[in-house]
Amino acid sequence: MSDKPSLVWLREDLRFDDNPALRAAADRGAPTALLYVLDDETAGEWKLGGAQRWWLHRSLEALQKDVEKFGGALILRRGDAEEQVADVAEKLSAGAVYWNRRYMPWQVEQDKAIKEALSEDYEVESFNGRLLNEPWEISTKSGDPYKVYTPYWKQVQQRDIRDPLPKVQKLDTPGSLPSSDDLEDWDLLPTEPNWAEGFEEVWTPGERGARKRWLDWLKSEGSEKYDEHRNRPDLDDTSKMAPHLHFGEASPITLYREMQEKIEDGEIPEAHGQSYLSELAWRDFSYSLLYHFPRMLDEPLMGKFKEFDWDKDDEAFEAWTKGRTGYPIVDAGMRQLWHEGHMHNRVRMITGSFLVKDLLIDWERGMKWFWDTLVCADPASNTAGWQWVAGCGADASPFFRVFNPVSQGEKFDPDGDYVRRWVPELKDMPTKHIHAPWDAPKDVLKKADVTLGETYPKPIVDHSQRRKEALERYQAIK
Ligand SMILES: Cc1cc2nc3c(=O)[nH]c(=O)nc-3n(C[C@H](O)[C@H](O)[C@H](O)COP(=O)(O)OP(=O)(O)OC[C@H]3O[C@@H](n4cnc5c(N)ncnc54)[C@H](O)[C@@H]3O)c2cc1C
Structure with a gap:
């Protein structure tokens, strides 16, 4: 084992639990730095919208608190990710760079380019930390991607979804750290007017907020009667896990496996639990469509x-x-x-x-x-x-x-x-x-x-x- 630090480039996986990239760093054993890069330039018209910028600010604040608890160090950078990741890896004198995969066409390209550039000097590895199954893992008999959900879902049901990886609870902090931006300087929160006041009443971004929402919901009527209630906006009984899943504060694998256990233990009726699992798989299905038909971002598939x-x-x-x-x-x-x-x-x-x-x-x-x-x-x-x-x-x-x-x-x-x-x-x-x-x-x-x-x-x-x-x-x- 090299004692050169590990760099984990966090993106849409802002969590310590079931995080394969972070787990790899913890298993490697060397001190670890976590990097988040706000790369509006490369994202172009797909840069985060206003509501998500509010969420990101709150989520990074929560992540910082977790870093203080579990160790490691959080580095924030803004600008072209290719340059920032290379710069931080170099200044950290890193031995390894890890991340979990993303699936937008420009993200796939960017990740490939960065992997190629860094592989000469560092151990570089990417993982699946975002989906139950990756887009290339599920296909029709002739090897084509599914365009219809029902057969896609049938295949998902026949596959085993792995157990969640143990939560990373202890990381060593590198001795010397590259510079980090101050989150406040990113101006992610709205000021005049502060249209996000209502958000604060409903949401608690961050891994702990996600976990609490999930556990509370599992105990509620919303999960026991999911399939009956999920179409009723007046009941407001769905899990509201979508933003936590989007930012990766909750792992879909953890939610899927825990829901399966609740079904097996008879705590959640089969029909309702399966209906929830199927919605989680819809999320994957949408990613599969995006990955195989990236033109869907700005033109009709038909x-x-x-x-x-x-x-x-x-x-x-x-x-x-x-x-x-x-x-x-x-x-x-x-x-x-x-x-x-x-x-x-x-x-x-x-x-x-x-x-x-x-x-x-x-x-x-x-x-x-x-x-x-x-x-x-x-x-x-x-x-x-x-x-x-x-x-x-x-x-x-x-x-x-x-x-x-x-x-x-x-x-x-x-x-x-x-x-x-x-x-x-x-x-x-x-x-x-x-x-x-x-x-x-x-x-x-x-x-x-x-x-x-x-x-x-x-x-x-x-x-x-x-x-x-x-x-x-x-x-x-x-
Ligand atoms: C026009 C339109 C736009 C949408 N935009 C988004 C979006 O930007 N982001 C987003 O996460 N979802 C989107 N959805 C899907 C769905 O509306 C939300 O995922 C859901 O309302 C989130 O609430 P929840 O977490 O309480 O869902 P729950 O009913 O509790 O479902 C659990 C999880 O399953 C997934 N899920 C549920 N329904 C769908 C679906 N139809 N497609 C894909 N995944 C699903 C989500 O991750 C959700 O958190 C959109 C749907 C429509 C019709």
Whole structure:
């Protein structure tokens, strides 16, 4: 064993538990430095959005505390990762450089280049710390990537997922350390206005926050009845692990294996537990699509949609982003997104469908808005989610299946509680009319203190007309 220090380049794996790169460093035994590089230049238009920058700041603060507890040293650098990693490795006089893999096309290229450049002077190794199965590990009989989820999931179920690696609890700190940026200087937190106040109420970024959320959720009705509750935004009962998974504060392997144990022990009913495992595998499936079809980041997977005649209605787009479309379930979702940096999955589908099929605005604009505002914004799941909603992706909902925002609201928010929470102007509307206030009799509106067009917007489009229009435009590209 060389006593030259190990350098672990952390990216979307900000944790000590089940972290293969960090584990390799701990097993190597030499003092260890952890490096995080904020590389906006290489990421270009995929640099972290506003909500994620808030998360990253809080997560790195939490990581620093863990480093103080478990040892090692955290070095922060900003700029081109290729230069920064090489510089830190050299100044540290490192013997080994380890990291866990990433899957965006430019990240794959960057990692290859760095590996090649560093391999001459250091031991360099990369690992899977992000997915249950890597994109190349699951394929059809003819060796092609899956484009349909069900057979993909069947294959995942036939494979063993390894046990989580033991948590790294002790690292030695290198004697002399290369310089580090001050996190505060990165200006990741919003100031004027501080739009992230609502985030602080909901989230605790960092590995400990992730663990607590997971254990609390496992004890709650949300996990016991997951498959029943997962479509109900009013119940707010899903695990909310997405941002923790995105930043790698929780390992999908740990969650998967622990859920399997709960099923085996009879603590979580099989159907509900399996449903959760299947959602974790959807995350992998999205990564598999991204890896094999990287063009999906900025073009529809179904080529014919390149010709679709989208509207460029900026006013309607703004009404959508601000939750002022006049459709209560859509507005509730968009306001939840702004306030919490999160939106329930069912409502992501409803708001997405409304943008694409009612406002006839290109899904890419919606995807970019989500990219900036979601704390869990993820290139694979966000792009795959939007292409699914727009009907132009792999295994997508067909374009002609247009969500009706009123009946979706009535079905999935049956008592109107989700709308009342996020659209307080409608809090006194009776349930019968809360999803379509424009149909309510005048005396009902008066009693609820609602004046359409004043206290709450009139619908900005007529759903049935726009549905017809959307289908006509679809015919033109079919
Ligand atoms: C238009 C659109 C955009 C989306 N953008 C993102 C995104 O940027 N980042 C993101 O993580 N998810 C995205 N999703 C998927 C899904 O909405 C979120 O993962 C989920 O709402 C997160 O809440 P949760 O952690 O409580 O989920 P839970 O229901 O508790 O699910 C557990 C985990 O499974 C994974 N998962 C669940 N549903 C999906 C799905 N449909 N696709 C992929 N993984 C899934 C997530 O990692 C999630 O944390 C998007 C979906 C749509 C329709």
